[in-house]
Amino acid sequence: MIEPNYSIEEEREFLHPGHLACQGCGATIAIRYVLKALGEKTVVVIPACCWSIIAGLFPSSCLGVPLIHTAFETSAVAATGARAALDMQGKEDVHVLAWAGDGGTFDIGFQALSGAAERNENILYCCYDNEAYMNTGIQRSSATPVGAWTTTTPKGGLEDRPKKNIVRIMAAHGIPYAATANVAFPDDLYRKAKKAASIRGMKFIHILSPCPTGWRIPSSESVEVARLATLTNLFPLYEVENGTDLTVNYIPPKKVTVENYLRPQGRFHLMSEEEKEGIQRQVDAAWEALLREAKKR
Amino acid sequence: MKKVLMGNFAASHGVRLSRAQVISAYPITPQTHVVEELSAMVARGELNAKFIKVESEHSALACCIAASVMGARAFTATSSHGLLLMHELLHWASGGRLPIVMVAVNRAIAPGWNIWNEQTDTLSQRDTGWIQLYCASNQEILDTVIQAFRLAETVKIPVMVIYDAFILSHTYEPVDIPDQKTVDAFLPPLKNPEVLKVGEARAFGSVTSPDFHMEFRMKLHDTYERVPEEFEKIEQAYAATVGRTYGAIEPYRCEDAELVMVVAGSLAGPTKMVVDGLRQKGIKAGRIKLKMFRPFPTKPLQEALKNAKKILVLDRNLSPGTGGIFAHELRSALKGDARPVWGFVAGIGGRDITPELIESMFFDAIGADAPVSTTIFKGVRL
Numbered sequence: 276m277i278e279p280n281y282s283i284e285e286e287r288e289f290l291h292p293g294h295l296a297c298q299g300c301g302a303t304i305a306i307r308y309v310l311k312a313l314g315e316k317t318v319v320v321i322p323a324c325c326w327s328i329i330a331g332l333f334p335s336s337c338l339g340v341p342l343i344h345t346a347f348e349t350s351a352v353a354a355t356g357a358r359a360a361l362d363m364q365g366k367e368d369v370h371v372l373a374w375a376g377d378g379g380t381f382d383i384g385f386q387a388l389s390g391a392a393e394r395n396e397n398i399l400y401c402c403y404d405n406e407a408y409m410n411t412g413i414q415r416s417s418a419t420p421v422g423a424w425t426t427t428t429p430k431g432g433l434e435d436r437p438k439k440n441i442v443r444i445m446a447a448h449g450i451p452y453a454a455t456a457n458v459a460f461p462d463d464l465y466r467k468a469k470k471a472a473s474i475r476g477m478k479f480i481h482i483l484s485p486c487p488t489g490w491r492i493p494s495s496e497s498v499e500v501a502r503l504a505t506l507t508n509l510f511p512l513y514e515v516e517n518g519t520d521l522t523v524n525y526i527p528p529k530k531v532t533v534e535n536y537l538r539p540q541g542r543f544h545l546m547s548e549e550e551k552e553g554i555q556r557q558v559d560a561a562w563e564a565l566l567r568e569a570k571k572r
Numbered sequence: 573m574k575k576v577l578m579g580n581f582a583a584s585h586g587v588r589l590s591r592a593q594v595i596s597a598y599p600i601t602p603q604t605h606v607v608e609e610l611s612a613m614v615a616r617g618e619l620n621a622k623f624i625k626v627e628s629e630h631s632a633l634a635c636c637i638a639a640s641v642m643g644a645r646a647f648t649a650t651s652s653h654g655l656l657l658m659h660e661l662l663h664w665a666s667g668g669r670l671p672i673v674m675v676a677v678n679r680a681i682a683p684g685w686n687i688w689n690e691q692t693d694t695l696s697q698r699d700t701g702w703i704q705l706y707c708a709s710n711q712e713i714l715d716t717v718i719q720a721f722r723l724a725e726t727v728k729i730p731v732m733v734i735y736d737a738f739i740l741s742h743t744y745e746p747v748d749i750p751d752q753k754t755v756d757a758f759l760p761p762l763k764n765p766e767v768l769k770v771g772e773a774r775a776f777g778s779v780t781s782p783d784f785h786m787e788f789r790m791k792l793h794d795t796y797e798r799v800p801e802e803f804e805k806i807e808q809a810y811a812a813t814v815g816r817t818y819g820a821i822e823p824y825r826c827e828d829a830e831l832v833m834v835v836a837g838s839l840a841g842p843t844k845m846v847v848d849g850l851r852q853k854g855i856k857a858g859r860i861k862l863k864m865f866r867p868f869p870t871k872p873l874q875e876a877l878k879n880a881k882k883i884l885v886l887d888r889n890l891s892p893g894t895g896g897i898f899a900h901e902l903r904s905a906l907k908g909d910a911r912p913v914w915g916f917v918a919g920i921g922g923r924d925i926t927p928e929l930i931e932s933m934f935f936d937a938i939g940a941d942a943p944v945s946t947t948i949f950k951g952v953r954l
């Protein structure tokens with residue numbers, strides 16, 4: 276288990292009441308911990324995504340730090356531009372956080388993200404992944420998992436392609452730090468944001484962020500369902516340093532089948548038993564492979 | 573100091589002297605030299621700037637936008653397809669009131685691939701809210717880049733400095749490069765430039781409801797009303813420090829001219845020559861070089877054209893179904909005016925516009941009371 280050696284509660288809050296998120300929104304929990312870790316000297320860049328709404332309507336903002344809204348496909352490069360300006364002003368101690376959804380990261384923003392990673396820009400890029408275009412009303416993205424219902428993967432045409440493995444893709448750029456995180460494991464998320472803040476160069480954190488509306492779960496179950504994603508090894512917590520050094524950050528104490536994760540979510544209700552068994556086999560194989568890779572070090 | 577420079581390098585020197593702090597660009601012919609030279613200037617330590625080698629033009633402008641929000645003087649350069657790829661961000665820059673300066677080298681648009689000169693790329697960005705200044709010489713390119721930063725920072729509207737592919741971009745001309753002290757006196761560092769400040773909980777570009785959005789755009793439009801006046805002041809200040817001036821328009825032999833041709837860009841040179849030739853033949857010809865396209869210099873144009881009986885526009889661009897874009901704009905500016913306007917379209921895709929071809933346009937207008945059609949293609953092989 277993860278042993279917290281600091282108290283998150285002592286840190287200042289940068290997410291203020293009055294935000295416009297839905298009840299049980301994982302993306303809101305996620306930014307709360309990341310900003311606690313980064314602190315006041317932070318500039319946030321947000322492309323089109325749920326968070327461009329959550330942050331608040333002009334002239335309000337629920338974040339306690341400056342925020343640049345930018346075009347959908349530009350978060351990584353807008354963060355690069357803000358970084359460049361700050362560096363020219365000698366403000367190298369200011370963190371620049373790009374905060375984007377899965378659509379803005381896996382799909383439309385991927386080119387700019389790959390460019391920033393290849394150049395090893397000194398920014399922290401966090402993708403809060405709710406596994407579909409939730410802000411426009413639940414359309415599939417390349418982060419949508421196999422078997423999921425969305426409005427563009429409806430009954431009869433459920434998502435049949437595996438989720439893009441974004442962390443391994445980012446790690447393959449050879450960036451100093453790439454990690455997964457989950458809002459149900461806030462100590463791990465906070466530690467990773469702190470660690471990223473201490474590293475110079477490109478940092479990428481992929482945060483599983485449940486969306487009760489799109490996942491078809493009660494808002495009160497948001498964190499519990501997210502926790503099951505990691506307890507079932509479907510969304511393992513790990514980090515990759517310098518492109519190759521892989522560490523698994525959490526090993527579940529006992530085996531929990533993926534059925535336990537899929538069953539509570541309405542988006543998976545159209546899957547057949549065979550398909551669920553197929554997912555279990557894939558998860559088991561991927562977990563074994565991950566542990567083998569981690570052991571090699 | 574005088575140097576023989578290609579148009580693209582004249583632009584690079586303008587950017588260096590303007591002390592741009594963040595430069596972000598992607599290569600595209602015929603612009604590439606501008607940023608190649610700037611990256612060399614940064615590498616040699618002649619310019620203290622961050623040069624960011626982004627993976628697309630779309631990213632180039634997105635990078636400049638965020639840098640400008642955080643208070644840096646930002647520059648990019650592009651052409652043709654690169655400019656079209658930037659289209660979305662052009663609106664972000666002007667809507668955000670960010671004083672970014674861009675060089676756009678006029679090049680044709682595919683299909684088929686064509687790297688040669690045509691103005692359709694910049695003119696199709698007409699409604700993006702950027703000030704557009706067209707140049708006719710390498711000296712004018714250098715001077716206009718420096719003026720553009722001051723203009724952009726004065727009115728908080730981004731500025732596009734535009735010139736013709738190859739005819740200027742790759743052609744060497746003698747250029748006077750002002751010294752840094754002179755330019756510093758004309759263009760001081762940005763004062764309180766940040767839209768956002770570290771430690772202040774404010775946002776740029778938040779969701780704006782119908783309760784606010786309209787006023788933001790109206791204010792941008794209202795500021796445009798001030799641009800001609802501010803541009804003139806800036807030109808005067810530039811003339812006082814550096815010693816050169818161009819004007820939003822440059823009329824040539826228009827006072828008593830009966831036929832006046834309106835052009836933009838490097839066509840200003842050959843049309844001047846043609847006018848001189850026609851004058852020798854006793855034909856009262858004149859020409860107007862249009863530097864400023866956005867905002868459109870309606871009043872100075874009306875004034876310069878007041879004695880003309882026939883008006884000609886030479887467009888190296890095409891809005892299919894409408895015709896030449898400058899002609900269309902001029903007709904709109906002269907609304908209610910009964911004088912005939914000949915709208916000539918020539919030189920599309922980089923085809924040569926020879927003095928003979930220009931002269932034939934004047935003779936078309938001399939030999940008729942009105943144009944045969946709204947748009948007349950010249951130099952077409954059919």
